[in-house]
Amino acid sequence: MGTDHGRRRLDRTVLAGGVWRQGGDTDRRARFRREYARSGAPTRAGTFGEGLLGPTLIHFGTAEQQRRFLPPILAGTEIWCQGFSEPGAGSDLAALSTRARLDGEEWILDGQKVWTSQAQLSEWIFVLARTGSAAGDAKHKGISFLLVPLDQPGVEIRPLIDMAGGEHFCEVFFDGARTPSDLIVGNPGDGWRIAMATLGFERGTAFIGQLRRYSGEYDRLVELARTSGLTRDRVVRQRLAGLKIGLELMRFGAYRTITSLLGEGRPGPEASIGKLQWSQWHQQLTELSIDVLGAQGTVQSASWHEMQHAFIFSRAHTIYAGSSQVQRTIIGERVLGLPKGPA
Ligand SMILES: Cc1cc2nc3c(=O)[nH]c(=O)nc-3n(C[C@H](O)[C@H](O)[C@H](O)COP(=O)(O)OP(=O)(O)OC[C@H]3O[C@@H](n4cnc5c(N)ncnc54)[C@H](O)[C@@H]3O)c2cc1C
Numbered sequence: 001m002g003t004d005h006g007r008r009r010l011d012r013t014v015l016a017g018g019v020w021r022q023g024g025d026t027d028r029r030a031r032f033r034r035e036y037a038r039s040g041a042p043t044r045a046g047t048f049g050e051g052l053l054g055p056t057l058i059h060f061g062t063a064e065q066q067r068r069f070l071p072p073i074l075a076g077t078e079i080w081c082q083g084f085s086e087p088g089a090g091s092d093l094a095a096l097s098t099r100a101r102l103d104g105e106e107w108i109l110d111g112q113k114v115w116t117s118q119a120q121l122s123e124w125i126f127v128l129a130r131t132g133s134a135a136g137d138a139k140h141k142g143i144s145f146l147l148v149p150l151d152q153p154g155v156e157i158r159p160l161i162d163m164a165g166g167e168h169f170c171e172v173f174f175d176g177a178r179t180p181s182d183l184i185v186g187n188p189g190d191g192w193r194i195a196m197a198t199l200g201f202e203r204g205t206a207f208i209g210q211l212r213r214y215s216g217e218y219d220r221l222v223e224l225a226r227t228s229g230l231t232r233d234r235v236v237r238q239r240l241a242g243l244k245i246g247l248e249l250m251r252f253g254a255y256r257t258i259t260s261l262l263g264e265g266r267p268g269p270e271a272s273i274g275k276l277q278w279s280q281w282h283q284q285l286t287e288l289s290i291d292v293l294g295a296q297g298t299v300q301s302a303s304w305h306e307m308q309h310a311f312i313f314s315r316a317h318t319i320y321a322g323s324s325q326v327q328r329t330i331i332g333e334r335v336l337g338l339p340k341g342p343a
Pocket residue numbers: 081082083084085086089090091092114115116117118168169316319320321322323324325326329
């Protein structure tokens with residue numbers, strides 16, 4: 001990508017693909033990511049806006065939606081959450097039953113979402129809701145993608161305690177919640193296609209910003225193993241080497257994803273390969289961290305809190321954004337073209 005033209009094209013493409021959004025040129029954004037991760041700063045609060053909704057609006061939103069919502073996402077002044085999963089609809093997302101109907105100039109929503117990360121911290125939620133009836137067996141028909149303000153009487157948010165002891169996610173109840181009629185992304189009933197693109201960003205490109213963080217965690221683990229004298233242990237050395245190879249594979253996979261954005265503009269089903277890789281890789285890294293800590297890793301401690309929390313929370317990596325079983329099915333059927341499994 002030597003020419004200015006090529007570079008500008010890559011800039012626009014990675015922006016639309018949801019890779020970097022801090023403004024400035026590519027080098028500045030890459031430096032920002034590197035320094036942010038190196039500083040050990042917490043995961044950015046605007047993940048769902050920056051990584052999922054922003055690129056979705058760039059691809060499918062109206063000019064007015066882009067003008068209204070992208071600048072505050074970039075500035076971090078409006079935080080978004082993702083209202084997809086429901087008590088009866090997780091892996092089988094098309095089974096969702098939250099409904100929305102038009103009443104004059106507004107959509108009225110009734111139903112419930114669950115596992116909604118950061119809902120209690122968010123101003124807005126992007127919601128999949130049924131606005132038409134499912135056509136026969138095609139449950140994914142009649143679903144729409146709506147943008148809904150959370151601070152209103154028709155919305156109730158109840159935080160759930162996760163097993164790491166935090167309030168990471170919530171239940172969100174809609175009881176006559178309202179949003180303006182033009183805050184629909186795409187056409188009524190076209191939400192499934194748009195949601196699949198959003199999941200592509202979640203699985204494929206939103207992760208790329210995490211790679212620096214993972215690299216830093218790996219370096220800290222090597223240092224811990226060294227100071228504990230465990231780099232002399234052949235099994236520990238082998239596990240560290242396996243993680244290093246995995247890290248490099250993910251790095252090259254990320255380059256491949258960015259390159260593919262130049263063609264399609266957004267990740268396709270192959271985003272599931274990256275999701276499967278990083279979710280399992282990070283679980284293996286945190287397992288080794290706890291093994292290296294030994295007995296002290298089993299006792300709550302401020303010194304090791306970050307590693308202990310990462311170990312417990314990483315259990316969720318292979319569930320959210322689609323479980324590993326679901327990713328394998330997508331890779332088998334939609335990437336490799338294998339025959340469909342039994343329903
Ligand atoms: C930490 C965390 C944060 C989350 N944040 C959000 C969020 O912000 N917004 C949101 O909308 N959702 C969120 N989720 C929900 C997440 O997307 C769902 O948990 C996930 O899609 C799985 O759905 P489920 O929990 O209903 O499990 P189920 O779908 O009931 O699955 C249970 C088990 O059955 C397996 N299974 C199900 N169907 C199949 C199949 N067809 N083939 C093979 N195996 C199958 C699954 O792999 C899993 O092991 C979050 C989840 C977690 C853990």
